[in-house]
Amino acid sequence: MLKVEHLTKMFGGLAAVNDVSVVFEAGKINAIIGPNGAGKSTFFNLISGMHQPTSGRILLDGVDVTRLRCDKVAQLGVGRTFQTTNLFEQATVLDNLIVGHRLRTKSGLWDVLVNSKRLQAEEKASRDKAREALDFVGLSHVENQYIADITQEQRKRVAFALALATDPKIVLLDEPAAGVNPEETEGFAALMKKMVANGLTVCLIEHKMDMIMSLADKIMVLDHGEKIAEGTPEQVRSNPLVIEAYLGSDEDVAA
Incomplete structure (x- = not known):
């Protein structure tokens, strides 16, 4: 995949x-x-096209996307959320999500001026895709509420839905469970499992180790920009370099 x-x-x-x-x-x-x-976030920025690498290559399903703009990378199937959820506060949840599918549309200025059939069809498709994504994350009941009026946990789910509305193959989630309580964290873990069950690939950055160790199939560990380990949760948990750089030993935790 990547x-x-x-x-x-x-x-x-x-x-x-x-x-x-x-x-x-x-x-x-x-x-x-x-x-x-x-x-970690710089790594995501490179994959999604927000930053251009100094060297190296990024291949998505065998296609070299290393030097592509972020909109072109998104069109090829990379969805993304960010540490900070930035949405249009004075717009409804649904209107925020309609933006996500726009990268799949082809209407231009002329279509807008004459209200062409293509524009009308693409408007409907974008709205349908937004509702589909909203239903997937369990927020159909708030589609007409303003972003300013929903909870932090709901905003994060809207960010998930916005990424899904782009029709991605792989979704990059930057600290999806940051700032939410344990029950809400379990809900996000279940949502990621649901994404994979529906054919998506998930890559996430996260500091909540209990969730990561029970959820991830594979973990890569970065320290000072370098990969120091990768493998299954069991392999990473017992790696001396990872323990020293990040996880700490049982004695450290006890202290």
Whole structure:
């Protein structure tokens, strides 16, 4: 599904991501963990086209997407959420989601001026896709509410739905469970499993280790921009480098 080869991103003299290679399999839940400042979000920004790498390659289903703009990467099937959920506060939930499917439409200025049949058909398709995504995340009942009036947990679900409305193959989730309580965290874990059950590939950044260890099929660990480990949760949990850099030992936790 997603193959990264020797990916490097320099900001001046700082290597935010340094020679990282990894393969994320289709239909799996893949996690990226590491300390703050390890390069996790920069890694996502490179995959999604928000940043251009200094060197290396990114392949999506065998297609080289390394130098593509973020809108082109999204058209090829990469959906994305962010650490901070930025939505249109004074628009309804449904109107926020209609934007997601726009990258699949072809109407231009002329279609708008004459209210063409193509525009009308694409407007309906975008609205239908928005409602489908909203139903998937369990928020059909709030489609007409303003973003300003819904809860933090609901906003995060709307962000999930916005990514789904783009018709992705793989979804990059940047700290999806940050700032929510344990019950809500379980709900997001169930939602990610549902995404995979419906044919999607999930890649997430997260600091909640209990969730990651019980959820992920594969984990990659970054530290100071470099990959220091990858493998199953069991392999990562027992890796000495990971324990030293991030997880800590049982004695450290007890202290």
